[in-house]
Amino acid sequence: MHSDTMFIAIAGNPNAGKTTAFNKYTGARQHVGNYPGITVEKKEGQTMLHGKQISLIDLPGTYSLTAYSLEEVVARKVLAEEKPGAVLNVLNAGVLERNLYLTVQLLEMGMPVAIALNMMDEARNQGLQINAVRLAELIGVPVVSTVARTGEGLETALEAAVTLAMQPTRPAPLVISYGQDVDEALLAMTPIIEEHQFLTTHYPARWIALKYLEHDEDILRQGLAANKEISDLLSAKVSTCAKHLEATLRTYPEAVIADYRYGYIASLLRQGVIADTRNQQNRIAYSDKMDRVLTHQIFGPLLMLGVLYAMYFITFKLGEYPAEWLGVAFEWLRGVADAALPEGPFKSLLLSGIIDGVGGVLGFVPLIMIMFLLIAMLEDSGYMARVAYMMDRVFRFFGLHGASVMPFIISGGIAGGCAVPGIMAARTLRSPRKRLATILTAPFMTCGAKLPVFLLFVGIFFEKNQTLVMFMLSLTGWAVALLTARLLRSSLIKGEATPFVMELPPYRLPTLSGVVIHTWERIWEYMRKAGTVILAISVLLWAGMTYPGISDEAAATFTSKRTAIEATMPEGDARKDALFAVSAEEASAALRASAAGRIGTFLEPITAPAGFDWKTNIALIAGIAAKEVVISTLGTAYSLGEVDPEENTTLADRIRNDSNWTKANAVALLLFTLLYSPCLVTLVVIKQETGSWRWSAFSFFFNLGLAFLVAVAANQILLLAAR
Structure with missing residues (x-):
């Protein structure tokens, strides 16, 4: 206490x-x-x-x-x-x-x-x-x-x-008979444990003996560390018991202990604890009746796909106007700050680094909140467990396990999850090889961090087919994850199959409080990340895209151009357009001359086959830290290139009006974002869960290479199709 x-x-x-x-x-x-x-x-x-x-x-x-x-x-x-x-x-x-x-x-x-x-x-x-x-x-x-x-x-x-x-003493531990063979072993082991006070600081002596008989690895490890001699003596008695059980009953101590525990429970329940009032015609529970349809071999998977499609449809229909209103609010805020602040680095930082950077990410809160709400309802209803059950057969074909489904779903298999808890959820897999394959493929799912990128570009280039494109992106994540798992399980991570047993909870009507709490937890985490991690990265990227800037000689050249225009051209629209063109050229040159711009420009020949220009390169590099940063980086990059003080447009409008963007390279970007390197936090968690940086490095480079090949193929195929 x-x-x-x-x-x-x-x-x-x-x-x-x-x-x-x-x-x-x-x-x-x-x-x-x-x-x-x-x-x-x-x-x-x-x-x-x-x-x-x-x-x-x-x-x-x-x-x-x-x-x-x-x-x-x-x-x-x-x-x-x-x-x-x-x-x-x-x-x-x-x-x-x-x-x-x-x-x-x-x-x-x-x-x-x-x-x-x-x-x-x-x-x-x-x-x-x-x-x-x-x-x-x-x-x-x-x-x-x-x-x-x-x-x-x-x-x-x-x-x-x-x-x-509040009782002054603790109750005596429950003692159950486990049959003659196990009871004799317990009687022999318990006095030894008590005499030497072997781990008894935390556990009862008989319970420790039971753990040795169950071959509990954690207790065995503690025992060896505490007193190897006593631990070996206890293990020898366990071995004697196990050999006798194998010879007489073709079983082993752990199975006997489990059987007797369930026997004890059954004897309790038979003594007037449970009365079943159902008649023979009504013995199938309501949940079982629903499962006949919802987990049917044919209709079940089709309904599951329908649920996923409907979720995206509802998200876009309900979230369209709130997202638009929030975008207008950020435009207004930017306009107010633009008019109130004097020119200088602080104004640039506030407008381009913070409002356009972080605001670009927060602008998707309404859509993501609706998606999280729908996911919470699916989870609380018990339907998610059915998805895992139905997918077991499919997963087995690809060398995985039905228990791998939940880590995939948590990682964003039905959009909006996170790879970090998804990878942690893989601990439920008892097969180390299937667990490793699940960990390495879970990051391909549509996590919540990728959603802002998808929502932005799908809304710009596929306005009439938003639901279908988002649906196809989710299916692509599943397909790539399963194919990669098959490749890994047949090469680097070979191993035998293990059985899958899963409890299917009864269907429940989600409660309002439960759904609200689960939705709020997720959306708050999203907003907290935008206000901390993404804000910090946005400020650093603003600095990287601002300094060192163009040389004094280049600045003097642009000044000379403006002076010449003002001296030779009369007042009017033509003169204004000419000055605007020079300012736009200078802003673009300054961005290219920045530290981040130089890196993006250096990579441009490499990424050109995928259709990525230097601005996109900067955003994708930053996205390794956190995928939402792709949006904030693009917001900052386009904002720094904006030269018309009266034109406070959204990031979507700026990309829409940029002639460098086409449907082909937009699709390439969507696929690249879906598949490329997990974020830094995920890479750290992969190391923690696998015990080796080697697998984190593998995930980084394999996913990056695969994403690039897919993006290049998508861009080139769509360009050929458009000719």
Whole structure:
């Protein structure tokens, strides 16, 4: 427990409503970060109960406390080392048997546990009657019926957890019989552990013995570090038990332990805990009926594509006018600043570096907010899990796994995600090779950072077919990711296939609060990034596109041209146009002479086959830091080249009026942005998840080369077709 604040951990399976309960308890009084040294998300928050402050931590969703995944290791470490006063274990009442598996492990660990029997409304709708009082009697811990999405029963459940936390002593660990062979091994190992106080600072002795029998890699590693001699002695006893089980029952300790745990759970549920009131004609739950259509072998994938297409259609239809209004607002702001400030570097920085740079990115907030809203609704409804289920067969053909689907979706498979959490989500894959292939191909998805680039250029060059083009870009990302995975799995990352098992949560009607919270979290992250990272990069790029500028000799040449025009031409439109042309030439020359302009110009002969000029080169280089910066860089570049003080046009208008842009090189840019190097943060996360900079370097250079080849091919083919 932390100081004078009571500390309660919230644990549960994925899709049990654990995070929904946490959000209901804490509301805005929460913060999200990462556990020290790793990238697993850490959510903490505070709530008040009867005038007492309660500190809550939302543990990563896990099915067990055996170290199969990093989330399970983290959850167990928090329970063992931070020692919460109690654990509020949130269970999905509709799949009680599977959810109680984690409960049993918590009790074996000696944790004070209060059970929140969640989703009771859905269980009743399925025809299930669950006797919470009877379950509490049998398992020996408080059990409270709850509906987290409406808040029903949550206060009572928290009260039960707090009452447990206030007890002076902790409960004795649960002891289950695992059959003669395993029980004998446990009886032999437990005294050795107790005698030498082997890891008992954090864990009960019998629980440590169980972990050795389950071959828990994390506990084995801790044991070797603590006392190699005792660890080897325990491993020898495990080996003896395992050999005996193999010889007599053709099984192994881990399987026996799992079987007996489920047997214990089944015996609980048979003793009047669950009554199924459904008749034989109505045994198929509502979710199962929907799945007959939505996950059908033929209709399911077609409906999935229809959902993706409809999402883009709705985004453009609803977001068109708000995005236009926001663009007008930024034009007005620029005009006000232009009129109020004197000429000089600060004015140039504010107008070109900040307003045109960052404003270009923020101008897409309405469209992206609508997209995030729709994605949140799909996630909260349970449909995303069905997408993973349907795609498993396809993914297997390309050497991946059904569990790879969710990392792809999180990375932006249905647009608007982020490769960073997508790559982290690949931890759920137990096959190291499939996990690596997923990590390396997830960045091809349409992440939220790429969306501003797509929305800008699709809106300019494909105004009548915006939905279709965005839809095709998403499909292209999937296709390239799968083909690349097939290439990697047949060359650099070969390996055997592993089975795919996934829980399909019941369909739920998304709640307004849940959708709003999830949408706001994403859009706030987008705006925060625009106001910090992108702002900083925009200022640096403004400096890079401003200095050192043209030489004194070149400046004198342009001054001479203007002087000559003023001396030889009478007042009028012709003279004004001539002076404007000289000023435009000077602005373009100054931009080319800047540090960034010189780099872009140097690369122009290389990128010319893809149709990229020196301004585009600068933007794409900057986009390696963060893809949104492509827009802010173009905004700054075009703004610095603007010489008419009365013409405050949007970036879209400037690109539309630039004769260097065609549909061919616009398509090339869209494809290049979709496929080229992951952003810097993603490259760092790839290193963290793979343990090697080698794979980050591979991702950078392979994606860059592939993107360039695709962009060149697209540009050249479209140019030939246009002749």
